[in-house]
Amino acid sequence: MLYGYKGKLLHIDLTKEKTKTIPLSETILKKYIGGRGLGAKLYWDLIPPGTDPLSPQNVLMVLSGPVGGALVPGSGKHVIVTKSPASGGWLDTYSSGRMTPEMKFAGYDGLVITGRASRPVFIFIEDEKVEIRDAKSFWGKGSFETEDYLKEAFHPDCGEMCIGPAGENLVKYACVNSEYFRQAGRGGAGAVMGSKNLKAVAVKGSGGIRCADMERIFALIQEHYKIFKVSPIGIARHRYGTPLTLNITHPAGMLPTRNFSTGQFERGIGTIDKDGVANATTSDRACYGCPICGCSKFVEVNEGLYKDTKLEGPEYETIGLLGSNLDVDYLPSIIKANYLCDDLGMDTISAGNVIGFVMECMKKGLLTEKETGGLDLSFGNYQTANELLELIAFRKGFGDFCADGVRDMAKAIGRGSEDFAMHSKGLEFPAYDPRAGWGSTITYSTTARGGCHRRAWPPMKEVLGGVHPFTTEGKGQMVKELMDDNCIMHSLLVCDFQGKFIPLETRHFRDYLHAVTGWDYSVQDLYGCAEMIETLIRQINTREGFTAADDSLPKRVIEESHPEGPTKDRVIGAENFKKMKQDFYSVRGWDSNGIPTRETLHRFKFNEDTTFKL
Amino acid sequence: MGRAIVIDERKCTGCRSCELACSGAKEGEFIPDRSRIRVISNALKGWSRPSVCLQCEEPMCMPVCPVQAISKTKTPGGDPLIYLDQDKCIGCHRCIVACPVGAIEFFPKLKSVKCDLCGGSPKCVQFCFYGCLHFIDLSEEEQAKRSKKIKTLFNKAAVEIAKQETYRRRKDFSLGASEVTPPPPEKEKVEVSFFKDKT
Known part of the structure; x- marks a missing residue:
């Protein structure tokens, strides 16, 4: 008997509207484990070289790992594996929420989605029952409204993932949302879903997850909580969340500022750092099934232009790229931009890079208001930056030009702009300047x-x-x-x-893997x-x-x-x-x-x- | 004296480890839909909170049980406990209808289940590391205060539930109610003619 795993994947062909299960052998699972490993094996076998990422031939995989949903710290994650529209190569992008546990409760280790639906659709999965439902009335709608609908119409405790308008419009850095403020952000998986006319997937299972040694799992978690309790880095992380990172990268000269032209942002200290976010925080949040080191913060804007914006976040990457990288030290603007990106279904990291790049191009005179459609995108101009986010998601006006990411933009602009288009293989940089x-x-x-x-x-x-x-x-x-x-x-x-x-080492994870699966690595x-x-x-x-x-x-x-x-x-x-x-x-x-x-x-x-x- | 589960809802992060731990301990597998403690949440507004049996002093579930499967007792450690005897339960769900806070669960085709404080060492509390769930010894005075508050809450809840539920029940079940007794046979219809007899 398999513990932890379910031993099968669900294949959904959107073109033919047909489904079947794909068995996973013990040999394959033992060798590739799950998540990224299993994804690599499946990508190698299922996506032939040269496949157009946005064609029906591309395969969108949503995979879990063996310890997912089994109370193991940080195990509420799923990974989307597909061919990236941003890089044209391998993409694995991670998010959390109920996708992994519910897929398992429904009896699957993952989903393999191929083809292209003839119209916008939802996929609803309830154990063996798979339903492809019309989603026309939700095409063009934001992620949050869509997720509200899934929770209401399908099940309040379902696992779900969906795209926003950015994914529908094939923005190359469109993300896939899950559980509202959690995103498989990078590499454009949202555009792959959009190309398949797939607005959302919702899963609800009636089964459970059996483990080889339940008592051992409980004992390990208690043991690891003891490590965490005396870990200064763990306690700080739990108290401040990822915004704490800014207080580490700024002194190190690593914080992207004004499109990576410098590595420090003095004005950010106290405004958009750990203390800035702590002042706006109203409650602590955690991902599904994360018992120890939950690090999400829920914030609220109390005054000014973006009053009443509420959000789980912003995380460090977002603060770095939509804050310091744009020369913005006004936290409410970052919160608003984060909210817009989440609702529109766009990666905050790439979006911040794109806008930072445009701002530098404007500063250098490589772009003028004539090209931007009258938008004054000077460094620090957060209001216009936030307007641009919506234009990008709907590919309107200048937004259309920005929707393909900095690599393509630099190629079109030329004149040395490639030198400061901060990407590798078409994927924009996260908020750590390698020079530090x-x-x-x-x-x-x-x-x-x-x-x-x-x-x-x-x-x-x-x-x-x-x-x-x-x-x-x-x-x-x-x-x-x-x-x-x-x-x-x-x-x-x-x-x-x-x-x-916490911190945990590989030997600790080995113990979890053993307790869940019974396999002795x-x-x-x-x-x-x-x-x-x-x-x-x-x-x-x-x-x-x-x-x-x-x-x-x-x-x-x-x-x-x-x-x-x-x-x-x-x-x-x-x-x-x-x-x-x-x-x-x-x-x-x-x-x-x-x-x-x-x-x-x-x-x-x-x-x-x-x-x-x- | 005795301990009770105390909830600090501001501390709930929505991680639902309590559901996983409870189902893991009680069902032998991770199956949160069968947890005795359940979390509700609103992600967009940033709140969540667990809901679990309060082990009330005057439980509303107990008197409605037709087979006396629910009783007031104590854990071996002396903590007040409302115990549901699965062997006696006939699965009529009356207790579920009666509980104002929705603390009793049933799984499809199964009998009622509720929190039994894991015999005095609740798993959910052990696995709530964020400080939301506590298992605390209460003095007699605190117990009395708690009972009074529960009573007030339940009275309020009963009125609210009655308001919202009566119409729904009428709408959904009045048809069934009207069918419980076959109506008396219809009277024979007398033929009526509107035309005068020409003869």
Whole structure:
């Protein structure tokens, strides 16, 4: 008997409006674990190279992990795996809520959605019953209204995910919402749903999740709470949530400010940082089934232009990109922008990058009000920035130009704008300037989905962990280890905050995996799985035509220095960047062009796996 | 003396670990729909709160049970407990209708279930690390105050529920009610002619 897992996926073909189940063998589950790992295997088998991300042939997968919904800290997560419209390669994007538990209660480890519906539709799943319902009256509506409807019309305690107008209009950084303020934000999964005419998926199951050793799970959680109770970083995290990060990145010179032109934002301290958000906070929130280190804050704007805006958030990334990056120190504006992005169904990170890029272009005269349709997008002009968000989601006027992300925008503008279009592989940067911790150059450039902070979080070592931030020494190995840790968490599938802030190590997660599934992995086994999964994902992108040349960063990061702060006059330089990348490839067992070597591939025995077919 | 579950609703984060822990302990699997404690929430307004049996001094569920399956007792630790004997329960759901705070559950085709304080060491409280659920020893004075407040709440709830429910019940069940006794046979209709007899 399988514990934790359900042993099958549900395949829904929207073109034919047909469903069937796909069995998952124990061998595959043991090897690929779940979440990102299982997603990599499925992507490799189901999405042939060259598939247009927005075509019916692209596959949208919603996957859980073995420990999901089993009270394990941070286990209320699901991952969407698909081909990214932003990068044209591998995409895994994570969110939380009731999707994972309800999929399991309904008897599935995940959903595999293919084809394209003939009209806007909802998918309602109730155990074996799958219903494809007309969603025409909700096309064009915001995420929140849609989610309210799902909770009312289907079940108040259902798992659900939906898109907003940005996804419908194929904005390349459209997100997929779940549980209102939780988003699978990055890489444009929302546009993939939009291309399938799929407004929302709602799941309700009547079953439960059986585990191999229930008492052990209970005991582990109590044990880990004791670790958390005396963890200063954990307590601070719970008290302030992610806005605390700003108080770490600002002194480090890592906080993106005015489109990454500097790394410090003095005006942000006390206004948009931990204290700014704490002053606006009315209650603490947590993701589904997260018993220990819940870190969400619910805020309310009490006065001014954006009075009465209520929101769970804003998180650090949003504050960095829609705040300091736009030269905005007015928290209510960030709250409003966050609310708009969530409701319109758009990634706040990419949106902040896009607007920051436009602002710099205007400052440099590369864009004028003639092109922007009269919008004065100067740094700090938050009202106009917030207006632009709506134009982007509906692809109206200048918004249409902005809807494809900074890579395409820079390509169209030219004239050196590529140098400060802050992206890698078409995915805009998160809120950590790599110049203040050189390890991030490796994660941003080599990560399969593009500029991303969730594969590894080098600031943990380079800002908080005493590792020298401005050197290339040992960075390849350091990033590889951080990435492997996260890969294990994202395959189990738990939130990586638990690892950092309780803090828990891989051996703790091994214990959970054992208690839930009964399968006895060693810590070494799990690191082996991580190496294999990361190599398979690399192989996926290699098959799509990506090479080391695509593992690139904008000139600003490599050749420019910051004008102030601890990063002043420090230039990474092309040689150093290349060295770190090569170090990383080599510890991964990839060749100098970033392609996994034959020996490496041989080690993982991919050819012995059975192949998934639809 | 005795302990009771005390809820600080401002501290609830909506993580629903209480539901998972309860169902895990009571049902042997994680199945929150079968939890004895249930959370309701409004994400857009940023609130949530758990709801669980208050172990009232004057329970409204107890007197309505036709087979006396519900009784007032104490946990081994001496905490007041309203106990529902599953062996006696016939699944009539009268107790569910009676409880003003919706603390008794039933699962499809099953008998009523309610919180039994896990025999004096409630799992939900053990797994609420955010400080919302507490299991606290109450003095006699506190107990008396609590009972009085519950009574006031229930009286208020009964009036409210009656207001909202009577019409709905009438609407949904008056048809069934009208069918409980077959009506008397209809009288024979007398033929009436409007035309004068020409003869």
